[in-house]
Amino acid sequence: MYDYKDIKVDVRGQVHWLTLNRPDALNSINHRMVGELADYFGGLYHDRSCRVVVMRGEGRAFCAGLDIKDRSSGNEAQPFGGGFGFQGYLADVYIKMRRCPQPIISLVHGPACGGGFAFALASDIRIGGESLKMNAAFIKLGLSACDMGVSYFLPRLAGVSIASELMLTGRFIYAQRALAVGLVSEVVPDDKLEEAAQPYIDEMLAASPMGLRLTKEGLNMAIDAASLEAAMAIENRNQVLCAGTQDFREGMQAFLEKRKPVYRDA
Numbered sequence: 001m002y003d004y005k006d007i008k009v010d011v012r013g014q015v016h017w018l019t020l021n022r023p024d025a026l027n028s029i030n031h032r033m034v035g036e037l038a039d040y041f042g043g044l045y046h047d048r049s050c051r052v053v054v055m056r057g058e059g060r061a062f063c064a065g066l067d068i069k070d071r072s073s074g075n076e077a078q079p080f081g082g083g084f085g086f087q088g089y090l091a092d093v094y095i096k097m098r099r100c101p102q103p104i105i106s107l108v109h110g111p112a113c114g115g116g117f118a119f120a121l122a123s124d125i126r127i128g129g130e131s132l133k134m135n136a137a138f139i140k141l142g143l144s145a146c147d148m149g150v151s152y153f154l155p156r157l158a159g160v161s162i163a164s165e166l167m168l169t170g171r172f173i174y175a176q177r178a179l180a181v182g183l184v185s186e187v188v189p190d191d192k193l194e195e196a197a198q199p200y201i202d203e204m205l206a207a208s209p210m211g212l213r214l215t216k217e218g219l220n221m222a223i224d225a226a227s228l229e230a231a232m233a234i235e236n237r238n239q240v241l242c243a244g245t246q247d248f249r250e251g252m253q254a255f256l257e258k259r260k261p262v263y264r265d266a
Contacts (some may be wrong), residue, residue, distance in 0.1 A: 002040065006033035008058075009040065013199055014051040020119075023059025029115050034090050039098035048265060051212060052204050053100075054197055055123060056107040059236075063116025065137050066090075073181035090115060094149045097122040098220060101213035105200055107193040108184065113137040120183075121153035124216060128184035129194050132175040135233070139170040156223060158183055208247040209265040214238040 002009040010017040018040065020027035038154045044050060052065035057063055085089070097104060097119075106120045111128030114137035121127050136154070139145040145167035155163040160182045166173060175187045204212055218238050242248050246266045254261035 001073045002037040004040070006030065007036045009042065011050075014049065014205060015052050016053045018053055018055045020055075020057045020063050022067075023057075023061075025067055026061035026064035026111060027057040027059065028064045028070075029090065030070040031086070034086075034093060037093045038089070040094060041100050042091060044096075044100035044102055047102075048209070050102055051209060052201050053102050053104045054107065054194075054201070055104055055118075055119065056193065057109070061110035061116075062106070062108045062112040062132075063119055064111045065114025065116050068141075090095065091148055094118055094122045101216060103204055103212065103216055105197055107197055108132050108134070109190045109193060118148035118150050118153070121157060122149055125200060126173045126184045127193060127200075128178055128187045129190035129193050130175050130187060131190050132178060132184070132187070133172045134183070135172045136167045136168055137170060139167065145170065146211070206260070208242065208245070208251060208261070208263045209248060210245055211242050212240060 001011060004021075006020070006022050008019040008021045020033070022028060022030070022033065044053070055212060071194050074266065085122070103125065104123040105125045106123035107121050107129070110131050110133070112120050112134040114135075115136045117136060120134065136145040136147075137149050138147045138150075145151070150167065151163075154166065158166075162181050165171070173181075173183065177186070178184045179187050183243065185200075206217075215238075218234050221234050222231040225234070247261075247263045250263060251261045
């Protein structure tokens with residue numbers, strides 16, 4: 001179904017297990033990986049067969065960031081991204097991650113640096129392996145740490161003080177502190193990450209398909225809402241849309257009958 005080289009997509013029913021697949025290079029980001037991720041996440045917007053995405057890395061790392069040895073990842077590589085070359089080409093992947101209606105669960109083990117850190121931050125839920133180490137590596141290379149959405153995601157997830165510390169220094173944050181500041185939902189042994197993801201998947205799949213999609217969309221909009229009234233306008237719209245579905249009627253009936261609902265995305 002998916003003919004990719006640097007990522008793998010394992011379709012398990014309504015769940016896609018997306019694996020970054022350059023283990024010999026710690027799953028660092030090259031030009032081909034960007035193209036494959038852009039194609040994959042772009043296609044999810046209209047894919048109603050997929051309800052949840054689990055993102056992870058093959059081998060010893062989640063993603064070590066940009067492959068600076070890959071010459072095809074220079075600014076001159078491709079004229080994509082609104083004239084920003086490779087910079088805009090990669091940045092668009094994170095926008096597609098947030099735009100796709102499926103919740104993304106990232107299983108983060110080993111290094112998650114730079115653009116790999118941003119992959120984790122752009123996800124909806126993060127579960128950390130005990131070997132997790134994340135940093136905004138850009139500033140270590142003579143660049144600004146404000147890159148690939150990190151300046152947007154990190155202060156919203158961990159607060160401005162933690163974001164300032166990590167971004168101004170480029171220092172690593174490890175598993176237990178990432179848990180303490182709310183960057184991950186839990187920490188488990190690396191070999192238990194897939195097992196740890198399953199309860200989240202099961203509970204998401206127990207929601208109605210439209211309810212799940214509109215919850216991700218509504219939450220994204222509420223984070224940047226100009227006022228309580230603006231957030232409530234989105235909430236009201238989403239509830240009216242859901243209330244008009246057969247799945248809502250099924251959910252209500254199942255609740256009254258004390259059974260699991262059978263949703264049909266209708």
